[in-house]
Amino acid sequence: MVNVLFFAHLKDVVGKEEVSVEGNEWNVARLKEKIAADYGLEGLESVMTAVNEEFADDETILSEGDTIAFIPPVSGG
Amino acid sequence: MSERYSRQTLFSPIGEEGQKKISSKHVLLIGAGALGSANAEFLTRAGIGKLTIVDRDYVEESNLQRQQLYTEKDVLEKLPKAEAAKRHCQDINGEVEVEAIIMDGTALSLEPLFAGVSLVIDATDNFETRMVINDLSQKHRIPWIYGACVGSVGMSFTIIPGVTPCLNCLLRSIPIQGMTCDTGGIIFPAVQMVVAHQAADALKILVEDYDAVRPGFSTFDLWRNQYQTMKVGRAKKSDCLSCGEAPTYPFLTLENATKTTVLCGRDTVQVRPPAPRKLQLEKLGSDLGGSGFTVKSNPFLLSVEKDGERMVIFSDGRALIHGTKDMVHAKVLYQRILG
Numbered sequence: 001m002v003n004v005l006f007f008a009h010l011k012d013v014v015g016k017e018e019v020s021v022e023g024n025e026w027n028v029a030r031l032k033e034k035i036a037a038d039y040g041l042e043g044l045e046s047v048m049t050a051v052n053e054e055f056a057d058d059e060t061i062l063s064e065g066d067t068i069a070f071i072p073p074v075s076g077g
Numbered sequence: 078m079s080e081r082y083s084r085q086t087l088f089s090p091i092g093e094e095g096q097k098k099i100s101s102k103h104v105l106l107i108g109a110g111a112l113g114s115a116n117a118e119f120l121t122r123a124g125i126g127k128l129t130i131v132d133r134d135y136v137e138e139s140n141l142q143r144q145q146l147y148t149e150k151d152v153l154e155k156l157p158k159a160e161a162a163k164r165h166c167q168d169i170n171g172e173v174e175v176e177a178i179i180m181d182g183t184a185l186s187l188e189p190l191f192a193g194v195s196l197v198i199d200a201t202d203n204f205e206t207r208m209v210i211n212d213l214s215q216k217h218r219i220p221w222i223y224g225a226c227v228g229s230v231g232m233s234f235t236i237i238p239g240v241t242p243c244l245n246c247l248l249r250s251i252p253i254q255g256m257t258c259d260t261g262g263i264i265f266p267a268v269q270m271v272v273a274h275q276a277a278d279a280l281k282i283l284v285e286d287y288d289a290v291r292p293g294f295s296t297f298d299l300w301r302n303q304y305q306t307m308k309v310g311r312a313k314k315s316d317c318l319s320c321g322e323a324p325t326y327p328f329l330t331l332e333n334a335t336k337t338t339v340l341c342g343r344d345t346v347q348v349r350p351p352a353p354r355k356l357q358l359e360k361l362g363s364d365l366g367g368s369g370f371t372v373k374s375n376p377f378l379l380s381v382e383k384d385g386e387r388m389v390i391f392s393d394g395r396a397l398i399h400g401t402k403d404m405v406h407a408k409v410l411y412q413r414i415l416g
Contacts, residue, residue: 001228007305008230008298017303046292050305053248055294055312067128069305071296074339076227076263077112077202 002062004035006070010047014039022066029058031068047072081172082124095284096124100172102129102283105190107182107210108200109158109262110134110181112224114146115272116279120173121166123280127174128166129190132159132349133181134340135378142293155389157377172410179377180394181349182208184329185200196282198275202341204248208319208328211236211244213321216329222278225272227342229300231267233274234309235282235290240345242313243320248295256300263342266299300337346398347406358414361390365414386410 008016021038023031028051032044049056049073050069062068086096104125106116109132120128136144136151136158142156151161163177180186182201191197191213199221201207207223214221219235223244272296281289293306336343338347354406358379366372371382380389387399388410396415398407 005305007296007303008228009303011298011301011303014335017301046248048307050307053305054308054310055242057249057312069307071232072230073204073307074225074227074230074232075202075204075207077108077110077200077225 001066002031003067004031005072006065007069007071008074009029010041010070010072019076023062024064025068027058028056028060028062028068031057031062032070035070043072044070083166085123090138090286090289091280092233092369095280095286098282098285099280100124101127102195102281103129103193104279105131105194105197106128106200107131107187107197108202109146109162110140110200111143111145111265111268112226112272112275113158113200114144114162116200116275117162117175118146118169119276120198120279121123121170121175124170124367125173127176129176129181129194130162130166131178131182131187131190132157132162133179133391134158134397135389136161137221139343143263143268153301153371155375157271157379160377180353181347181392182209184213188213188329191217191219192290194219195258196279196339198279199223203338205328205338207244211320211327212328214238215243215324216326220282221276221281224275226267227319227412228261228262228298229267230298231271231274232294232296232300233271233278233291237287237290238281238320241292242286242309243317245313245319246314247309264299270297270299283352285400288310289404294323299335329361337408339402339404340397344400346401346404348396348398348407348411350415352392354415355394356390356392356394358390381414388414390415 001020004019011017036044048071082317083094135155136147138152157179159177159179163175166175215238218238223236224233293308295306297304315321318327362372362374362379365381373380388396396411
């Protein structure tokens, strides 16, 4: 299992800040697809991903117990 | 004025030496909205040598809740933000040389401004301009500090060419925007938190204390109480077209067409011609007045209204079409007046 953290408005859409899901040995892209389908999250392809507080791309492979944060970039100023 | 910077120089990482460096440097600030006015005030109070402020917009009532430099008088006068910011900064610190440039930041218009600056601070409201800044920063080897906020969310990241990854490494493409800009609003503390991050790193860069620069990408949400700083060392990509081994600076490529942009957080479309024009605003105003438009003007712009449609035209041919997010409609209205 891996822990997924939802930042900003993603937290509101999902209804909670953190979920524990299957994902050991998956890549980030696969996890995003699964999360998008399970929680109705749109636009995850342009959301930044941190794995254990380190930048990760779609090909990054996850390990048991990892914490994955989805952080939507914002553009206002 | 000898006491002016005493509390800043007592802070040992800055000191008298650091203050000398700050006062000898030139910062380019792109954008004079919420992030821009707060950054401009900070740099001015800190005693920067020269500050260049670039902005395309003018002051409106809805700005006053968070754009800290501006006043009701600026709204009444419809002053361009760059000009209003310059005036207020000069009242705060007459030692600082402040230059106001009223224009839309594009690859073509921004590139000359990178000459001779020590640092670029991002206070824009869109990723298109940020990607242009990112490419220019790499091309001219000048650090820049990304900052952005929407709602209660903010983020900041400092990019030093040759050292850190660049924004293109992290985003890979321009993210879909508008999802939250128009609906999310913005609260003042989110602005302040971003500016605190940008300002602290700006001071470090200006005093050349590069080791102190925040190494990660910081994100926070002041309402949902979330904070994260993401390490980015592994994000640097050798094949990045902006900062990799064979850069092409893809965002500096020009599209040779009139461009329309929905302005973030506003019911407004900006239309700009492929190349800047030099409009005779006075003549245009009297022509439009004669065609049944209600016309208001100042030396910088023309505000025209007819049948509930409102448009503000700048002398470089750029226009803001209010009351719409429809880019085609905006272009139609624009071309109806300016051909």
